[in-house]
Amino acid sequence: MCGILGIVGAQGSTISPTLYDGLLVLQHRGQDAAGILTSTGSRVYHRRANGLVRDVFQLKHIQLLQGSMGIGHVRYPTAGSSSAAEAQPFYTNSPFGLSIAHNGNLTNSDELIGDLQRLDHRRINTDSDSEALLNLFAAELQRVVSGRGPIDVALDEEAVFQAVERLHKRAVGSFSVVAMITGWGMVAIRDKNGIRPLCMGSRVVEGNTEWIFASESVALDVLDFKLDRDVAPGETVIVRSNGARSTRISAENADHRPCIFEHVYFSRPDSTIDGISVHSARLRMGRLLGERILAERPSHGIDVVVPVPDSGRIAALELARTMGVQYREGFVKNRYIGRTFIMPGQSMRKDSVRKKLNTIEREFSGKNVLIVDDSIVRGNTSKRIVEMARSAGAKKVYFASCAPPVVHPNVYGIDMPAREEYIAHGRSTDEVCEAIGADWMVYQRLDDLIVACTGNSNQDVTFDCSCFDGEYIAGQIDTEYLDRLEAKRKDGAKDAQPAMP
Ligand code: AMP
Numbered sequence: 055m056c057g058i059l060g061i062v063g064a065q066g067s068t069i070s071p072t073l074y075d076g077l078l079v080l081q082h083r084g085q086d087a088a089g090i091l092t093s094t095g096s097r098v099y100h101r102r103a104n105g106l107v108r109d110v111f112q113l114k115h116i117q118l119l120q121g122s123m124g125i126g127h128v129r130y131p132t133a134g135s136s137s138a139a140e141a142q143p144f145y146t147n148s149p150f151g152l153s154i155a156h157n158g159n160l161t162n163s164d165e166l167i168g169d170l171q172r173l174d175h176r177r178i179n180t181d182s183d184s185e186a187l188l189n190l191f192a193a194e195l196q197r198v199v200s201g202r203g204p205i206d207v208a209l210d211e212e213a214v215f216q217a218v219e220r221l222h223k224r225a226v227g228s229f230s231v232v233a234m235i236t237g238w239g240m241v242a243i244r245d246k247n248g249i250r251p252l253c254m255g256s257r258v259v260e261g262n263t264e265w266i267f268a269s270e271s272v273a274l275d276v277l278d279f280k281l282d283r284d285v286a287p288g289e290t291v292i293v294r295s296n297g298a299r300s301t302r303i304s305a306e307n308a309d310h311r312p313c314i315f316e317h318v319y320f321s322r323p324d325s326t327i328d329g330i331s332v333h334s335a336r337l338r339m340g341r342l343l344g345e346r347i348l349a350e351r352p353s354h355g356i357d358v359v360v361p362v363p364d365s366g367r368i369a370a371l372e373l374a375r376t377m378g379v380q381y382r383e384g385f386v387k388n389r390y391i392g393r394t395f396i397m398p399g400q401s402m403r404k405d406s407v408r409k410k411l412n413t414i415e416r417e418f419s420g421k422n423v424l425i426v427d428d429s430i431v432r433g434n435t436s437k438r439i440v441e442m443a444r445s446a447g448a449k450k451v452y453f454a455s456c457a458p459p460v461v462h463p464n465v466y467g468i469d470m471p472a473r474e475e476y477i478a479h480g481r482s483t484d485e486v487c488e489a490i491g492a493d494w495m496v497y498q499r500l501d502d503l504i505v506a507c508t509g510n511s512n513q514d515v516t517f518d519c520s521c522f523d524g525e526y527i528a529g530q531i532d533t534e535y536l537d538r539l540e541a542k543r544k545d546g547a548k549d550a551q552p553a554m555p
Contacts, residue, residue, distance in 0.1 A: 055320050055468050057083030057269045058252070059126040060240050062293045063263035064411040070099075070119035073126045076266075077107045081323060083157075083269060084130030087141035091153045092124030095237040098151055102127075102141035115329065123240060123295055125232045127155035140182045143234075146189065148317045150209055151236030152351060156184035157269055158228030158250045159467040161529030164538075165188060166208040166224060171367055187225060189352030191233060194220040209238060209422045211292050217245055217301050218290045224303040226529045228313075228466035230285070232267045239294035242267040246305035247527050248287030249313050249466045249518050251327045255279040265293045270343070281317045284328050286310075310525075311527045314517035315468055317507045318457045323368055333368060338506035339456040340369035340426070343498050344376030347424075347454070350496075355422050356452065360384035362427040362439060363411070369456045372428035379424070384417035384446070385439070407438040419447035429457035430486070430497075431470065433477030437490045444491075453495040457503060459486070462524040465535055472540035 057080030062266030088110040089102025099119045107128060127142035136171045136485040145153040160166060170176040172184060174193035178185050195217040199209065218241070220502075228249035233241040244252045254267050255274040262525040266279045274281050280522050285291055288305030312328050323333040347354060352504035358380050359368035364387065374381035394464045417423075421444055430436050436453055443451045464470040473479050477484050498506075500522050508515050520526050 055083050055130045055157075057081070057128040057273075058157045058230060058232050058267070059269070059273060060155065060234065060267040061124060062240050062265045062295060062297065063122040064259055064264055065122055065296060067122045067264075068120065069122050069124050070116045073119075073124050074111055074116055074278055076277050077126045077128055079273045079276045080128050080269055081107055083320065084128040085410065086131050086136055087129040087138065088127065088156075089092040089122055089129075089143050090119055090126045091143040091145060091234065092119045092121040092206040092233055093151070093153075093154075093236045093295075094121040097121075097155065098145060098236050100143070100145060100153075102138075102143065103403065104136065104138050104282065107359050114364040125153060125155045125233065125240070127236050136233040137180070140180050140185075144182070144185050144188045146192050149192060149199065150238065151185075152188065152195065152233065153236075154184065154188040154191065154231060154233045156187055157230045157252075157467060158245065159183060159465060160187060160225055160229065161227035161465055161531065161535065162225070163227075164179045167450070169224070183227075187221075187229060187231065188233075190224055191217060191221050194218075194224075211294075211300050214241055214292055215290060215304060218304040228528065230269065231418060232446050237276075237295060239292055240265070240267070242289075242293075243304070244285045244287055244289055245528070246308045247311040247518065248284075248308075248328070249289065249311060249528065251312065251316060251321070251325075253281060253289060253327075254283060254285055255281045263297050265297065265299065265411060267291070270321055270324045270327070272322045275324065281326065302543040306363045308453075309516075309527070311516055311518040313464075313466060313468070314503065314507055314519050315429075315457075315464065315521060317383050318503070319350040319365055320468070328515070330507065330515070333506045334509055334532075336368040336428075336456070337372040338509055339498060339503065340372030340374075342506055343369070343454055343456060344373040344425075346499070346502070347373075347496055348377055348441075351494075354452075355450070356467050357421040358382045358384070359424045359426060360417060360443070362425060362435070363387040365429075366425075366427040366456065368471065369428065373424075373426055373454065382417045383445070384414050384423070385411045385460055386414060387411055399534060408442075411439065411442065412431065413442050415446045416463065417446075418443050420449055422450040422452070423448045424452045424454055425492075426456065428452045428455070429460060430455045430477060430490070431460050432475050433486065433490050436492075440491045450493045451491075453487070453490060453492040455495070455497045458497050458500045458522045460521050462521050464521045465526060465529070465531055466518065466520070466538060468521070473536075
């Protein structure tokens, strides 16, 4: 998962400080690398490196990033690579000085890279599907303008729309993109299933309208932009450097399938995705799970509901309220340690759960405790947490997951490990319960999760739930593809890699 951001500011303004502030707000979407690329009328300014936003950029870097428009990216690697060369945005000089920030994952990147080399004579310098996507856009833009005759014909919106239409015919998978054409404008692109989020907004500064595109609406809130709407599945939105805006649906057969895991875990609760508040979705997850526990275990004997901070908190609060049981904070999180899951390699992750969380003994001692988390993937976190609750003196430890068992790989941009690494792979709920050491456990049902994430939005939403149900909307996802993906993503492969520079 990654975070992307693009802003077209008032002409003559300097946009890099705003991009920096925006990336800080999107930091939860990726902590591995960060980058900003800005443009004046004819030049680009670029900084990208491994690390958190605050570490990658010092004041001197921001001051060097000139220009009134720019794009930014925070990276969370899905294919196992943490190399600095794969930090985004990516830039290519030809044609027109094109740059890109991408969130998602192309499921045909091997084939695409082959075709780009063979048919388009482009050279891809990394294994990144995002670099491939940039080169695809560049190749198609070149093709469109070359087909028109002399190269000095000025670039116009029609050429860009045609190039994106062609891009959609060749790129398969998930892609929410902000691209920039040096000195010309910004192009926002969302794949035909709208799997990854992308919203847009505007603000007026001294009479000039400024435009923003971002993975999550929280970035707009914090930067004082008004959320106008989400970029539609298959839509292309162009904003010229003078603020002129145009839009077109560029993909055939658009069919909206937003990723449900954004609501479960990834997005910030203060974001609204495609009209649905993440916070409200998490409250409903808690309510539905609470109602089910009451129905299935009327004499549950639970003394206290304890959330796993921060990811389980909102749902746990509503679950406790629904069940009429006390909600208590029993785990304290070290807020200066990043998300444990996001660290590359299994051994680092195992270790970091204990470093990240500590117990308040009196909240556990002598009590029957229900621990609530958003999801269980490998089960390392839940196993460790159950152990900690027991050592803090809990009488009984029960565990509730606000998401169903994760049993299928996510091929659209979330780093879900190889199948055999999921704790629920080949195990019944009772067996998972035994493996994490709980007295009993409950998973959310998929139909309830869908109801929770749809809410009363009055929308007919069909979510991408592939990590729960194995139904993949985009691409030919067969066993051979999954085997290849797993080989790339396996923790073993990550552990074998050199440490991050
Ligand atoms: P584990 O079961 O040990 O693999 O870790 C699950 C924990 O990681 C949960 O508490 C979630 O909050 C968090 N989590 C769930 N899915 C993901 C994901 N795809 N990427 C990062 N963190 C995740």
